[in-house]
Amino acid sequence: MKLLVVDDHPVFRDGLAALLRQAADHTVILQAPECATALRVASEHPDLDAVFVDLMMPGMSGDLAVREFGKRRPELPVIVLSSSENPSDVRRALKAGALGYIPKSASPQTLLSALQLVLSGNIYIPPLLAHATHATPDESSPQQPPLAMSQLTERQIDVLRHLCTGLSNKEISARLGIAEKTVKAHVAAIFKTLNVVNRTQAAHAVRAANLM
Numbered sequence: 001m002k003l004l005v006v007d008d009h010p011v012f013r014d015g016l017a018a019l020l021r022q023a024a025d026h027t028v029i030l031q032a033p034e035c036a037t038a039l040r041v042a043s044e045h046p047d048l049d050a051v052f053v054d055l056m057m058p059g060m061s062g063d064l065a066v067r068e069f070g071k072r073r074p075e076l077p078v079i080v081l082s083s084s085e086n087p088s089d090v091r092r093a094l095k096a097g098a099l100g101y102i103p104k105s106a107s108p109q110t111l112l113s114a115l116q117l118v119l120s121g122n123i124y125i126p127p128l129l130a131h132a133t134h135a136t137p138d139e140s141s142p143q144q145p146p147l148a149m150s151q152l153t154e155r156q157i158d159v160l161r162h163l164c165t166g167l168s169n170k171e172i173s174a175r176l177g178i179a180e181k182t183v184k185a186h187v188a189a190i191f192k193t194l195n196v197v198n199r200t201q202a203a204h205a206v207r208a209a210n211l212m
Contacts, residue, residue, distance in 0.1 A: 002028040002047055003115075006038040006065070007054040007081070012104075016052065016081070019108050023115055034058060035065035042073055050119060055082035055093060066096040075185035077118045090125060099188055100124035121169045121187040123197040149205070151193050159186040164203040 001024045007013045010033070017029040030045065032038035034057055042048055051069060055062035062080055069078050079100035080093040090101045100118045102111055103126055114124040152160065155176075162172045169187065173180040191197060194205045 001026070001049050002030065002045060004030045004032065004038060004041060004045070004048055004051045006032045006035060006051065006057070008033050008057045009054075012054075019111065020052075020115070022108075023112055035060035035062075035068070038065065039068060039072065042069065042076065048073075048076055050077045050079060050115065052079050052081050053098075055080050055084060055089060063092050063096040063098075066093060066098045070097040074189075075179075075181040077184065077188070079114065079118055079124070085126070094123070094125070094192075097188075097192065099191075101126065121184050122199065123188075123191055125197060149194075152190060156186050156190050156193075159183060160190050160202060160206060163187065163190070163199055164206050 003020050003023075005013050005016050005020070007016070013031045013033075017031060020029055021027045030041055030048075032041050035053070036059065038051065038053070042051065053062045053065050053069075057065075060068070062082070066078050066080065069076060077099045078097065079102060080098045081102050081104055082089060082093075083104045085103050085105070093101050100114050100123060102114050102124065106114075106126065110126075117124045149157075158176060159172055162175055167175065169180050169183045173183045176183070190202060194202055196202050196205060
């Protein structure tokens, strides 16, 4: 596994790198002190599995960096790490396209569990913030499922149908004949469009839209 850590504090980067090496055997950790460097590193390493980005850094802010990663590497999961536990910052990061938001106060086990959750195609939100985040996901009213469904591509609908039958990303990849990382990118886009954070909620949205 290869991960990229983006933070302007070298001591924090080194500590996080040491922790992330516990996630899997032979884990490679790349580091960047700011977002411009991180984007260059990501372009040089197409085999990256995930990126950790600090929300507040000099230069390009974390949420802008998340959006830029989404444009350049849409299949690459981005997880925000922040000292902020403000629900509005959680919403801002998720709206930008982050697949996880981890407060820097989280325990090492929570961070590793969040990483595995994101790599499996889900979104991680810290439990203490989840209720506030779900209550007001953005400033506008949540989309009704049928309207949101109409914004999905045909391929995303195919992925969603398989997802709702309980298939893993790897199994969906085999069924549709596409790369597993492509499936992950579709799942992330589906979650964002439907305003959901996991497969169970996506399945509820599908049933509400009478697609299955």
